[in-house]
Amino acid sequence: xxxxxxxxxxxxxxxxxxxxxxxxxxxxxxxxxxxxxxxxxxxxxxxxxxxxxxxxxxxxxxxxxxxxxxxxxxxxxxxxxxxxxxxxxxxxxxxxxxxxxxxxxxxxxxxxxxxxxxxxxxxxxxxxxxxxxxxxxxxxxxxxxxxxxxxxxxxxxxxxxxxxx
Numbered sequence: 001x002x003x004x005x006x007x008x009x010x011x012x013x014x015x016x017x018x019x020x021x022x023x024x025x026x027x028x029x030x031x032x033x034x035x036x037x038x039x040x041x042x043x044x045x046x047x048x049x050x051x052x053x054x055x056x057x058x059x060x061x062x063x064x065x066x067x068x069x070x071x072x073x074x075x076x077x078x079x080x081x082x083x084x085x086x087x088x089x090x091x092x093x094x095x096x097x098x099x100x101x102x103x104x105x106x107x108x109x110x111x112x113x114x115x116x117x118x119x120x121x122x123x124x125x126x127x128x129x130x131x132x133x134x135x136x137x138x139x140x141x142x143x144x145x146x147x148x149x150x151x152x153x154x155x156x157x158x159x160x161x162x163x164x165x
Contacts, residue, residue, distance in 0.1 A: 029114035029151040031067065032127050033162075035077040037144045047080045054145060057163045058085040061147070067091070067116035071108060073098040078118045085116070093118075101126045124148070132157045 037051030047055060062085060070086050070093040072078040079093065086093050096104045098120055104127065108115045119127055121139035128148045129135040132155040136148065145162040 028155075029065070029149065030108065030131050031062075031114060031116045032124055032131070032148045032150065033081070033116070033118055033146065034121055034124050034139060034143065035073075035075070035081040035118055036162075038077050040141050044075050044077070046076055051077070051144070052080070054162055055081050056084045058082070059088045061162055062116070065114060067114045069094065069108070069111040070116045070118070071096050071104065072118045073120060073123070075120070078120070081118050082116065098123045101130055105130045128157065131155060 035047070035051075036054045037048045038045045039048060058081075066089050067085075068091075070082050070089075070091050072082045072093045072095060074095050074097060079095070082093050085091075094107070096107065101123065104117070108117065117127055121141070121143060124139060125136050128150065132150045134157045136157075136159065139146075147160045147162055149158045149160060150156070151158075
């Protein structure tokens, strides 16, 4: 094909590419937290007594701005963390695979805000980064009770503490 016939086609493609405007992100709020207190070194443990006590505190923590949807990983500890809040709100938590952050993000974007996600020490940084572009530092076993609030059009991050745990 002669070059002079390609020029109009290239111009149309170029103009089309320039006309694309990225969608404006609506203001949303996401809460990301690690499951609450568990014993160290146990495979899929239940929450400790302290963890169960702090799980009850989530009801008060979210009283003013309760989540419309809750996502929990497929582990007992994550599900037990959200259970009192979900029961109080009458919400059935959605279970996700903690190995598939991309799918999780796709699913939570379909939900009305605010959304609570309960994850793990090795997944919370990935989730926070995917939602905000800001990656928190690594978490260790003793890091329980931190809640990352990601909100607004710019998706700013605030790290909060549940009940001084």
